[in-house]
Every structure is written in C-alpha cells, then in structure tokens.
Amino acid sequence: MKYLTEFRNGEIAQRMAGEIRQLATRPWKIMEVCGGQTHSIIRNGIDQMLPAGIEMIHGPGCPVCVTPLELIDKALAIAAQPGVIFCSFGDMLRVPGTDGDLFQVKGRGGDVRVVYSPLDAVDLAARNPDKQVVFFGVGFETTAPANAMSVHVARRRGLKNFSLLVSHVLVPPAIEAIMSSPGNHVQAFLAAGHVCSVMGYWEYPPLAEKYGIPIVVTGFEPLDLLDGIRRAVAQLEAGRNEVENAYERVVTFEGNRAAQKLLAEVFEVTDSAWRGIGVIPKSGWRLNAAYRNFDAEERFQISGIHTEESLLCHSGDVLRGAIKPAQCPAFGKECTPRHPLGATMVSSEGACAAYFNYGRFLSAEELAGAGAALSGAAHG
Amino acid sequence: MAEKPNPGASAPDFSNWSCPLPLAGYPTIVMGHGGGGKLGNELVEHLFLPAFRNPALENLGDAAVFDIGSGRLAMSTDSFVVQPLFFPGGSIGELAVNGTVNDLAVSGAVPRFLSASFILEEGFPLAQLAAIAYTMAQAAATAGVHIITGDTKVVERGHGDGCYINTAGVGVLRPEVSVGPHLAQPGDAVLVSGTIGDHGMAIMSVREGLEFESQIRSDCAALNGMIAAVLDAVGTQVHAMRDPTRGGLASTLNEIAAASGVGIEIDETSLPVRPEVQSACELLGLDPVYVANEGKAVFFVAPEAAALVLEILRAHPLGRDAARIGQVTAQHPRMLVARTGMGANRVIPTQIGEQLPRIC
Numbered sequence: 230m231k232y233l234t235e236f237r238n239g240e241i242a243q244r245m246a247g248e249i250r251q252l253a254t255r256p257w258k259i260m261e262v263c264g265g266q267t268h269s270i271i272r273n274g275i276d277q278m279l280p281a282g283i284e285m286i287h288g289p290g291c292p293v294c295v296t297p298l299e300l301i302d303k304a305l306a307i308a309a310q311p312g313v314i315f316c317s318f319g320d321m322l323r324v325p326g327t328d329g330d331l332f333q334v335k336g337r338g339g340d341v342r343v344v345y346s347p348l349d350a351v352d353l354a355a356r357n358p359d360k361q362v363v364f365f366g367v368g369f370e371t372t373a374p375a376n377a378m379s380v381h382v383a384r385r386r387g388l389k390n391f392s393l394l395v396s397h398v399l400v401p402p403a404i405e406a407i408m409s410s411p412g413n414h415v416q417a418f419l420a421a422g423h424v425c426s427v428m429g430y431w432e433y434p435p436l437a438e439k440y441g442i443p444i445v446v447t448g449f450e451p452l453d454l455l456d457g458i459r460r461a462v463a464q465l466e467a468g469r470n471e472v473e474n475a476y477e478r479v480v481t482f483e484g485n486r487a488a489q490k491l492l493a494e495v496f497e498v499t500d501s502a503w504r505g506i507g508v509i510p511k512s513g514w515r516l517n518a519a520y521r522n523f524d525a526e527e528r529f530q531i532s533g534i535h536t537e538e539s540l541l542c543h544s545g546d547v548l549r550g551a552i553k554p555a556q557c558p559a560f561g562k563e564c565t566p567r568h569p570l571g572a573t574m575v576s577s578e579g580a581c582a583a584y585f586n587y588g589r590f591l592s593a594e595e596l597a598g599a600g601a602a603l604s605g606a607a608h609g
Numbered sequence: 610m611a612e613k614p615n616p617g618a619s620a621p622d623f624s625n626w627s628c629p630l631p632l633a634g635y636p637t638i639v640m641g642h643g644g645g646g647k648l649g650n651e652l653v654e655h656l657f658l659p660a661f662r663n664p665a666l667e668n669l670g671d672a673a674v675f676d677i678g679s680g681r682l683a684m685s686t687d688s689f690v691v692q693p694l695f696f697p698g699g700s701i702g703e704l705a706v707n708g709t710v711n712d713l714a715v716s717g718a719v720p721r722f723l724s725a726s727f728i729l730e731e732g733f734p735l736a737q738l739a740a741i742a743y744t745m746a747q748a749a750a751t752a753g754v755h756i757i758t759g760d761t762k763v764v765e766r767g768h769g770d771g772c773y774i775n776t777a778g779v780g781v782l783r784p785e786v787s788v789g790p791h792l793a794q795p796g797d798a799v800l801v802s803g804t805i806g807d808h809g810m811a812i813m814s815v816r817e818g819l820e821f822e823s824q825i826r827s828d829c830a831a832l833n834g835m836i837a838a839v840l841d842a843v844g845t846q847v848h849a850m851r852d853p854t855r856g857g858l859a860s861t862l863n864e865i866a867a868a869s870g871v872g873i874e875i876d877e878t879s880l881p882v883r884p885e886v887q888s889a890c891e892l893l894g895l896d897p898v899y900v901a902n903e904g905k906a907v908f909f910v911a912p913e914a915a916a917l918v919l920e921i922l923r924a925h926p927l928g929r930d931a932a933r934i935g936q937v938t939a940q941h942p943r944m945l946v947a948r949t950g951m952g953a954n955r956v957i958p959t960q961i962g963e964q965l966p967r968i969c
Contacts, residue, residue, distance in 0.1 A: 233887070233888070233891065237950050237951075238950075239878075239950045239951050239952055242950075242951050242952075243951075243952065271955075272949070272955060273949050273950070273951045273953060273955075274949055274951055274952075274953020274954065274955060275951065275953075277953045278951060278952075278953065320894075345821075345893070451950070451951050577894070585958075586956070586958055587955040587956055
C-alpha cells in the first residue's frame, strides 16, 4: 500500500535502530511534541528499539489533553441546552469535565454528534435552520485550517446558526515554554509533521538558534520516527543545532500558503491556557473581530463555571515531560481509560492512555503472570 | 472506480413492489399494525408469511411447535438496531438471521429454527419492511434454518429508529464437539477465517455525517456451513470458536484469554486486513482489530490440526482469506499480546467503549 507499508518495514527499522545505536555515545533526551507521534512510538515499540541512553520524552502535543477544563465545562453546558446540535471530533466526547463528559450529556438528551469535518457541521447548520449548531474546534495548527474554513464558509453562506467553540494552541510557543522552564532536560525536538504540513518550519530556526537545540521535522510512521530520532542523535553527537526536514514527502519550508492565508483572515494570536500547564503567552488562536460573531463563547454566555481538577492527577507533569505516565501515583489505579482522572488518559494520543493501553506499566519480565492484574484493571 | 455510497444499493429493488393484497391502503406502518387487530393480521398474512413460509409457521399459533429430535440443544438471542438499515453488503434483515445462526454455530450447534420479532416505528415504509423480510427469508434459506414464530409491535413516531429486530434461535449440539470460550489450551493455534474489520468500516462509510467514498462491503454471512466443514473433519480438535462481532477481533481474543485463563500471542503482520479497510482505518484513526465483523469466525485448534483446518477454511468460499494469526500460551495469562511489525510486543486490551475517531 503506497505511503503506508513502505514506512512500516521491520527490517529497515531494525537497521535504522542499529545506526542510532552506533551513533549514540552518550545519553540524550529527545522530546516528540506531538501526541500522534507518542501513540505511534508506544504502539510500535519504537522506544524499546532505542539504545538505553536515548530517552523519548512525551510532549504536550495532544489537543484533547491540553484543552482547558473550563472550555470542556463550557462545551458541556452548551451541549446540554435545548435547541443546540453540538458537534465534535470523536475523542473529545469522553474527556472528563468537572461534572461528566459529552457522552453523559448525550445520554441525558443533549444532541451531541461526532463529525469528521467541521464542514459537516456547517452543512448540518444549513439543514437545521431552527437549531443552533456548534462545532468544538480544538487542536493544534493541524486542524485549524478546517476550523477556519468552517466559519469562512458559514459566513459566505449567511448561516446565522453556526458557531465555533474554539481553543487552538500553537507548537512553537510550547517549545519555547518547555525550553525556558526551570529544570528542563529536553535536548532535542521532533517537530510534528502534520503541524508543519500546514505551517511549514520557518518558525523553528530562531528557536534552534536561541536554545541551541536540534529540531527535526518528522512524520508518524515507524520509519519516519526512527529517521527523525537518528538525525537528532547525529546532530546532538556532532554538537549541531539545526532544523532538519525528515518529512519531505509532506512538509515544505513555507508550508501550505493558502491555509496560512485563511488562518490569518479568521484567527488572531492570543494568550492561551493549556490544561495541566497553565497560560502560555501568545500560544493560541481565537476568532478575530471580523469573525467574533461566530464565537460560541460570545453567542452562549455561559457563566458560573467552577472548574475542579482531580487532586490525584499529575497530567500536567506528564505533559511537561517531567514524569513518565507510570510514575503518576494514580496511574492504572484510580486512573484508567475507563475512569480517566485527566485528559492524558482519554485520547489515544494522550501519553497516559498510550502507556496504559499498550501495557506499559509492566516491564517485559512483569508481563508474564501479571495478566490478571491488567485484566482486572481494564475491566474496572 | 469509486462508487457513491448509497445505503439502498444492496437492497432488492422494491420501488415497484406492491403488496399481493393491498394492506388496507396504508403504504407505511401505522399504530394499528401493532394493535392485534385486522391490520396486524394482514401484515403477518400478506407480508411475513409469504416471505418466511414453512409448516411450523403456517399454523400461526401462539407458539410454533416443532420436532427437533434428541440431543442437547443450544439457544441464543440477539437484537439488531443497526443504522442504516441497508448498507453495502447487507441489511438489518440478513444481520438478524446470520447473527443468531453464527452464535449457535460457534457454540458447536447445528442451527435449526429462529424466531423473529420486529419493533417498528410508526411511519416506517411497508416496502422497506417487505425488503427486510425478503432478505431475511433469503438469508434463512442460505443458512438452512426456518423462521417459525415471530411478533410485531409498533412504537410511536420518534420512539424508534425505523425498525429493530430481535431473533432467537435453537440448534442441536453436535455430540462429538466440545467447544467453549473457557476451553482454549496453551499450544492451541489461533485461526481467523478471513479479513477483519469489513463490516464495521462498511457501516461507517455510509453512516450519516461520516460518509466517505469506498467500495468496502460488509462481510455479513452465515458461518454454519463453513464451521460444519471444519467440525466434520476435526471436530474433537477444535477447542473454542467465536464470531468476532462488536468490539472486533481484539475483544473476542481477550474474552477467550480471560475465560480460559490463558495468554494469547498474535503476530500483527499476519492479520488479514483488506487494503481499503486498512486505509479507511488509518484515515479515521481506528484500529481494525477493534472493528466489527459479521461473517468471520476465530478458531482455537490443537496445533497438529491447524494446517488441515486452514486448508478446509481456504477451500470454503467464506474462508478464502483465512490465516493462522497466533497461538495460545501459558505466559501472561488473561492477556492478549501482539508482536508488532517492528519486532516489539504490545498489549492489546479490551476496548473501553466505542472506538473514538481521533482529532488528527
């Protein structure tokens, strides 16, 4: 299959892992920013293939995980209103708010629907003129163009009953925040290929320069990731700090100009809260003045939101790369994908869910004989 | 050539269908069809009876009376609420027959008789109901079973989803066979009868709001013939069988691992997956091991019988893509572990709820 099996070739993967072993003379800590890459690394066991000193630190790039609790609570409140059709990508439905999730709202009679594209929600608005259709537009730069397109199209079609509950966050400010946080130990970054397919990678050379770190743009298949890691290790060993593109089949330096133009037309940069991390300056997008009347937060004046995070959950430390999921005291005990305490346990891109689902709270030796415990946990 | 998805594509053409005796002039279901009066009787006599006709049904008594011979019986029931009602490769009617037939067959029984109960929503077109009855009759004939009793209820508009069907089935256990989810043994070979994920992705491709262009068809089929071929040859060496429906292959294997107290190892690269199903799953962020099947069986067989079972499966039209995908082990009891294409191991847990399409 084109573009799929070629990048999952086990033999080539072993060869690349061998090259990384030869290159690495010292321990290095490399962060993959994107949750999709975390998922792929854990699913395919890429981290098990690396030499002991090369540690992958899982970054904050899971949109489901970093969406602020307050916004989830607003989503729950809006979705529960009569006359509202609330549309979302699938994996937002199980993200716990302070009081329940969107599935529970649906169960109580809210009209909550999974769509694959925000444009489907626009069509839904056109077909249901007597309803308010809201799309939950979260994500990084990757999903932003489609969300921007939805309000652009809604305005062009004169739809007064469509709005966007939007929380977009941006990768470069997050890299900046991680690198300037005290106690940071990340020495190189894998930049997320899909973000760069939209934005290009012209934003990264100043970061590589400022913090003296290699940044390698790479994809999501096993060979993409291994190639990215290999290039990062080669740079680290040689003392270089360059921006490299290991995802040339998808990413160009400039990125998708048409998408960037649309983004500039619809969004403006804003300070943004990241769940588990806090506010990062200029790290998000919101609808600009011209499109403000499509902002669901403006349309539905939701007040009286009192958010409450679980005291047991350490997802913030996980998102910053300060701890591994299994080091959280609640991991696999109070917190499982069935009863997630924090968003990192919900989305398959969340580091905690990836660790749990692929049995990563057990060492290979522990796998044998521990089945009962796992099965018990998985079945709650 | 990409075909535009059309939920009705696989249904027989009932656009010119007319009832042999007009059902009191109603083209759609009305409350009266469930009222136990003349309308309900007409529905049975002019729609269901002609489709399902057999001696046990024909009496239209309060219960069907039948002779099933001696031996142990197996009984199973299942309800069907699929949307859309007609989808590429099948319909709710075929699912309702094949689902219960398969549940009996994987239990080691020869399926014989089914009941069929319909819960219909007021306003449901009679032509569609006739189409459903017709596909059920065809599926029953293919599977060699009779639909011998049934019921119809009507709910008010807005209280149902067009048509729900419940079927129950009775079969006679094959005396030489002893299979069950708790009987898998370390050393057993694990075989699957064909490509996984076809049904779930076929449904997803036509579900409202998620339509995408594809040629994926549901694998909906009655498996009793194929299973009989296996059991005829090596009946005593088959330890467990399951049809991996909702929750997919992963859930079925986890259930058997738990019930038998054994570990199961599979080789991810050996899983038969159609390229178009794989592509659609990649696109939507789903894993085919969790996607539903409606015409596949998983076999746990003694290792010495594995090659023969594989040969028998592949000789059957429904088992052409059968594959040996792994084995049972005494290691990691109650756990399903896959060897990835990269040579690493990963645990495949039971799915918590529905698989959720990812954001990006």
